[in-house]
Amino acid sequence: MTRKLLINVVAGLALAFAASLPAQESGAxxxxxxxxxxxxxxxxxxxxxxxxxxxxxxxxFLLEEELLFPANSQVAFFVSMDVGEYFKLDSxxxxxxxxxxxxxxxxxxxxxxxxxxxxxRVHMANLKTGDHELVAIFTGQGPQSREYRRGATLNFxxxxxxxxxxLEITDRVKxxxxxxxxxxxx
Amino acid sequence: xxxxxxxxxxxxxxxxxLAPAAPALAGKDGPAPIVVQEPHYGEILYYFYQEDYxxxxxxxxxxxxxxxxxxxxAEAELLKGGLYLSYGHHLxxxxxxxxxxxxxxxxxIRDRTWFFLAKIWRQRGYLDKAxxxxxxxxxxxxxxxxxxxxxxxxQLLIDGGDYDRAIAMLQDWKGRTEWSxxxxxxxxxxxVRSGRVDEAKKILEELGGIDPWxxxxxxxxxxxxxALGYALLQSGQPHAAKMxxxxxxxxxxxxxxxxxxxxxxxxxxxxxQRALVPWMELRGRDLLDPAxxxxxxxxxxxxxxxxxxxxxxxxxxxxxxxxxxESGRIDxxxxxxxxxxxxxxxxxxxxxxxxxxxxxxxSLPEGPEARYLFHLLATHEFQEGxxxxxxxxxxxxxxxxxxxxxDVYANMLETRRLAFAERLPRVQETLARADIDxxxxxxxxxxxxxxxxxxxxxxxxLATEREFELWGEITSFEKTPALAADIxxxxxxxxxxxxxxxxxxxxLEKDFQERLWRIRRDLRETGEALVETQRxxxxxxxxxxxxxxxFLAFDQRVYGLEPRIETLKMRVGDAMAEQRAxxxxxxxxxxxxQQRRLDTYTVQARFALAAIYDRAATVTEAAVx
Numbered sequence: 001m002t003r004k005l006l007i008n009v010v011a012g013l014a015l016a017f018a019a020s021l022p023a024q025e026s027g028a029x030x031x032x033x034x035x036x037x038x039x040x041x042x043x044x045x046x047x048x049x050x051x052x053x054x055x056x057x058x059x060x061f062l063l064e065e066e067l068l069f070p071a072n073s074q075v076a077f078f079v080s081m082d083v084g085e086y087f088k089l090d091s092x093x094x095x096x097x098x099x100x101x102x103x104x105x106x107x108x109x110x111x112x113x114x115x116x117x118x119x120x121r122v123h124m125a126n127l128k129t130g131d132h133e134l135v136a137i138f139t140g141q142g143p144q145s146r147e148y149r150r151g152a153t154l155n156f157x158x159x160x161x162x163x164x165x166x167l168e169i170t171d172r173v174k175x176x177x178x179x180x181x182x183x184x185x186x
Numbered sequence: 187x188x189x190x191x192x193x194x195x196x197x198x199x200x201x202x203x204l205a206p207a208a209p210a211l212a213g214k215d216g217p218a219p220i221v222v223q224e225p226h227y228g229e230i231l232y233y234f235y236q237e238d239y240x241x242x243x244x245x246x247x248x249x250x251x252x253x254x255x256x257x258x259x260a261e262a263e264l265l266k267g268g269l270y271l272s273y274g275h276h277l278x279x280x281x282x283x284x285x286x287x288x289x290x291x292x293x294x295i296r297d298r299t300w301f302f303l304a305k306i307w308r309q310r311g312y313l314d315k316a317x318x319x320x321x322x323x324x325x326x327x328x329x330x331x332x333x334x335x336x337x338x339x340x341q342l343l344i345d346g347g348d349y350d351r352a353i354a355m356l357q358d359w360k361g362r363t364e365w366s367x368x369x370x371x372x373x374x375x376x377x378v379r380s381g382r383v384d385e386a387k388k389i390l391e392e393l394g395g396i397d398p399w400x401x402x403x404x405x406x407x408x409x410x411x412x413a414l415g416y417a418l419l420q421s422g423q424p425h426a427a428k429m430x431x432x433x434x435x436x437x438x439x440x441x442x443x444x445x446x447x448x449x450x451x452x453x454x455x456x457x458x459q460r461a462l463v464p465w466m467e468l469r470g471r472d473l474l475d476p477a478x479x480x481x482x483x484x485x486x487x488x489x490x491x492x493x494x495x496x497x498x499x500x501x502x503x504x505x506x507x508x509x510x511x512e513s514g515r516i517d518x519x520x521x522x523x524x525x526x527x528x529x530x531x532x533x534x535x536x537x538x539x540x541x542x543x544x545x546x547x548x549s550l551p552e553g554p555e556a557r558y559l560f561h562l563l564a565t566h567e568f569q570e571g572x573x574x575x576x577x578x579x580x581x582x583x584x585x586x587x588x589x590x591x592x593d594v595y596a597n598m599l600e601t602r603r604l605a606f607a608e609r610l611p612r613v614q615e616t617l618a619r620a621d622i623d624x625x626x627x628x629x630x631x632x633x634x635x636x637x638x639x640x641x642x643x644x645x646x647x648l649a650t651e652r653e654f655e656l657w658g659e660i661t662s663f664e665k666t667p668a669l670a671a672d673i674x675x676x677x678x679x680x681x682x683x684x685x686x687x688x689x690x691x692x693x694l695e696k697d698f699q700e701r702l703w704r705i706r707r708d709l710r711e712t713g714e715a716l717v718e719t720q721r722x723x724x725x726x727x728x729x730x731x732x733x734x735x736x737f738l739a740f741d742q743r744v745y746g747l748e749p750r751i752e753t754l755k756m757r758v759g760d761a762m763a764e765q766r767a768x769x770x771x772x773x774x775x776x777x778x779x780q781q782r783r784l785d786t787y788t789v790q791a792r793f794a795l796a797a798i799y800d801r802a803a804t805v806t807e808a809a810v811x
Contacts, residue, residue: 039310039571042764042768043310043574046765050273053581053754053758054240057240057244058244060588060592061248063743078225113232113236114232116231117235118233119228120232
């Protein structure tokens, strides 16, 4: 065994390593070129598959909706929040014409998404044309972290074509209380 | 929704990839808020904010297909680009950005977008695309991002072997932030790679003496000292090499190599006793590290130099045994990885609750493989490969779920078709019984009759049944023969009858107009109901006629989607196998390199041992003689 041989083995490793970049490592150009090409080819295949699967998901999503909720009878119920200073949403339950149809419990992540402007489609239903009554019960934490449970009602008429109903939670700054409003999405 | 939300989507947030990297953008200086005006747009944001990029993209595509994002068309397209990028679908994202970023977009957002695309592309090895993206950046990046973009440019030049331009760029670096230190280091790298080692040494010397203020800079300093120390060792300057090597922290990612180097510097200076100090320190450390492996040979080498032959022989024997055991463990690990179970285990340990470009594997699954592959995690290729593998696995599960759903939809369609076929004759029979045309005819006859009654003022025609009976009774009384007698009693009855008749007629005439109006109203309502019935009937007829076509259209969609799912599932499965093979080849290649190094060390140890035995035999032989 020679001293030089040993030094060279580790020195080579040390220098190769030291030659890497601080934030993002970069291998030796020649050694990595083939591997990079292979990775790139695979990555392009994955990209192409992603596109095809997404397009297929779009078609399936539309098929599912049209099959399960035809436009003529479709009613979609959305939950939204505006500000949310005075209310932390835990759950929403819905009754249509006296019958409970949905009971949704929100995770922190979902409630956070609502607070940032997301709108949640909480329920889809098929309803006959004519008059209907919707009752929504919101539960959560109100001002001073007190348990809060409030209801809101909307009488609406279902005509021909899809209908969208919004269950909106807003802040009433003057009263420092949350407000729950149901309205037809205009 | 027309009311303005206080919490609304911001245009810049549409560029999903900017959110974690540039939270300041969401602050008061960000672009003007956008009011969510369509529920479907809000729904996309709902998934986007939860970082569920795949369902968010599906909803954008579906909503766009159905024209449900008309008022958010521009934001939705930009959001889609951001979602694609966050999901790691960078080629599709770039297509969108290339279309949208040309105009109508805040210049800072445009520049940031190109910067992040460049960053992703470099990580994924698309160096040409990364360069084009950097070329698109204008002058609107914030200062910190601009520095990072400049560094990225230098890295791309180094990647492409254009060291001179990289050196020129890095030498010109201004400012005293930590980026300037990175620039200094990369300058050293570029100088080393272009063969200008002496210049590199100066740079590394300066960097090795900095007073770091955070962990990253401390690590950078260690790295610079290590590189400098070994460069000096290689150029035969062991004394000078010791100082930078001793500046490396005793505990850190570079400490083992530094300790080994310090030992070699002493050995070069013939101070074997001193060399043993750092090498002995290495003995208790992880044998996976090449520096530790090499120290196992360096120690007996020094002992032999110090004439501790017997101790040296013992250490060589120990080293050979340790290398043999380690090599065996690596063999077993390679077999396990090649069996394909390793990557499935790591998928099962890391549920696919999220996918996308931001995901990073923080730790490998537990097991003997983890310790060998730990540092692979630091490489872009392995991380990006793992991301793709995860994404493919997600796609496969997604397709598998849809495959089951489509089966259900096919059954549902069949059930509906059967129910339709069963009900159709009954409905047709009922409809045939309902003589709507006859009803319309009768309504028209009533209209005509009412007109006659009105024109003739036939108040009796509008009498109720009871009134009509009364009228009949009264008129029949009038015709009673006895009443014709000329006697006072008969006259009195006639008067009464006349009075009754008059009262009845007066009432009927009085109510005539009102009754006429009420009957006309009822007839009009009946007419409207008949029109509605005719319309409904047409709808029913139309629906009955169209239903078979609708079933056929749904059939075609359902049965057309089934093979698409199946084909894609197979292709995703194949791609997973290829991706796994690629990751396996990286991992196995890494392990084989470790094994080769161990083999080299084993051979060296055996030779050294043989030399020692030889020397001992010669000495004994000489003594006997």
